[in-house]
Amino acid sequence: MSWFEVMEHHDYEELVLCQDKASGLKAIIAIHDTTLGPALGGTRMWTYASEEAAIEDALRLSRGMTYKNAVSGLNLGGGKAVIIGDPRRDKNEAMFRAFGRYIQGLNGRYVTAEDVGTSEEDMNLIYQETDYVTGISPSYGSSGNPSPATAWGVYRGMKAAAKEAFGTDLLEGKTVAVQGVGNVAMSLCKYLYEEGARLIVTDIHKDSVKQAVDRFGATAVDPGEITGVECDIYAPCALGGTINDDTLKTLKAKVVAGCANNQLLEPRHGDILHETGIVYAPDYVINAGGVINIADELNGYNSERAWSKIGEIYTSLEKIFETSRTEGIATYIAADRLAERRIELMKNTRSTFLQQGHHALSARRLRG
Numbered sequence: 001m002s003w004f005e006v007m008e009h010h011d012y013e014e015l016v017l018c019q020d021k022a023s024g025l026k027a028i029i030a031i032h033d034t035t036l037g038p039a040l041g042g043t044r045m046w047t048y049a050s051e052e053a054a055i056e057d058a059l060r061l062s063r064g065m066t067y068k069n070a071v072s073g074l075n076l077g078g079g080k081a082v083i084i085g086d087p088r089r090d091k092n093e094a095m096f097r098a099f100g101r102y103i104q105g106l107n108g109r110y111v112t113a114e115d116v117g118t119s120e121e122d123m124n125l126i127y128q129e130t131d132y133v134t135g136i137s138p139s140y141g142s143s144g145n146p147s148p149a150t151a152w153g154v155y156r157g158m159k160a161a162a163k164e165a166f167g168t169d170l171l172e173g174k175t176v177a178v179q180g181v182g183n184v185a186m187s188l189c190k191y192l193y194e195e196g197a198r199l200i201v202t203d204i205h206k207d208s209v210k211q212a213v214d215r216f217g218a219t220a221v222d223p224g225e226i227t228g229v230e231c232d233i234y235a236p237c238a239l240g241g242t243i244n245d246d247t248l249k250t251l252k253a254k255v256v257a258g259c260a261n262n263q264l265l266e267p268r269h270g271d272i273l274h275e276t277g278i279v280y281a282p283d284y285v286i287n288a289g290g291v292i293n294i295a296d297e298l299n300g301y302n303s304e305r306a307w308s309k310i311g312e313i314y315t316s317l318e319k320i321f322e323t324s325r326t327e328g329i330a331t332y333i334a335a336d337r338l339a340e341r342r343i344e345l346m347k348n349t350r351s352t353f354l355q356q357g358h359h360a361l362s363a364r365r366l367r368g
Contacts, residue, residue: 013032014030015059023098026085028055031078032065032079034109036346037077039065039076040074040110040112041291042112043082045091046084058082064078065079067335068339071285071338072291072292081103087117100126111298112126113133120135124136142301146293147290148187149310150293152310153292158255164321165254175232177226178212179202201221201226202222229252232255233257239260242265244269253278256273257281264283270331282336
């Protein structure tokens with residue numbers, strides 16, 4: 001299947017390949033849908049196995065951002081960018097400034113932010129070349145690193161999922177298996193530790209695991225073991241696709257709630273979770289705290305307003321769980337319907353508006 005066929009299948013709007021030989025930049029920007037507004041989504045830096053894998057990830061993530069922004073009530077569309085490279089070794093100033101110029105060339109159709117492998121400092125470099133970036137340093141009037149906001153939203157969402165599964169949202173005494181302990185997950189672990197949850201952690205970076213063990217008394221396991229440990233809640237917090245045919249055979253948790261994007265390898269895996277009675281908090285709903293926070297920058301950042309809206313992730317998930325129960329559908333389907341209804345309503349509104357404008361113009365021509 002060609003990339004045009006892939007884009008047509010899920011109605012993507014734009015795919016941009018960016019390269020700068022001098023700095024080593026190789027990046028992809030994917031814009032999925034701008035019905036609700038400019039496409040907002042972070043820039044991820046990762047050592048992809050191939051260029052095709054990087055493009056596929058950018059496309060999948062951008063579509064997820066469309067749904068995330070829509071279900072969160074934001075007037076923003078979905079987009080995402082990836083930079084191919086090792087974030088611990090390959091970064092340089094010229095790379096991010098060159099990338100900023102590519103974003104500027106899109107003239108506001110895409111607004112970027114921090115994501116896996118990128119930082120507030122990287123966003124500051126992009127900001128030297130374009131205004132279409134969020135999550136820059138507070139000294140520039142921004143909200144800064146979105147990781148704490150994302151973690152707070154996941155924590156609140158995890159409590160809502162626990163209430164659905166166990167009848168109470170108290171996490172004290174619950175065992176949470178955290179797959180990946182990057183910036184967001186480390187903040188999440190802090191919230192869980194402070195409430196009295198027991199933590200089991202894993203990550204490909206041993207220093208991150210050691211930090212979680214030292215700070216929160218977590219138990220460390222190898223990456224391949226995390227989905228099979230005895231736990232109440234499984235929190236996918238690294239790359240996507242960890243809910244799949246293999247992991248579902250060993251998964252013992254009653255709740256899946258984490259900060260990773262695209263946690264289901266395929267939609268049918270969400271159906272399997274539903275059929276087996278495992279409560280799944282749809283990823284793009286529970287991890288929307290960061291994007292809600294940075295989106296507030298577009299209105300002149302107000303932390304109280306932003307964090308209040310992040311807290312609504314709890315009630316959003318309650319509605320999704322209720323719809324799942326009453327309609328007998330998987331939670332990911334319930335979430336998708338909420339997002340799709342909002343986008344379709346806006347499309348219909350715009351269509352009506354354009355038709356009215358066309359009729360008015362025709363009447364003017366007839367009068368002329």
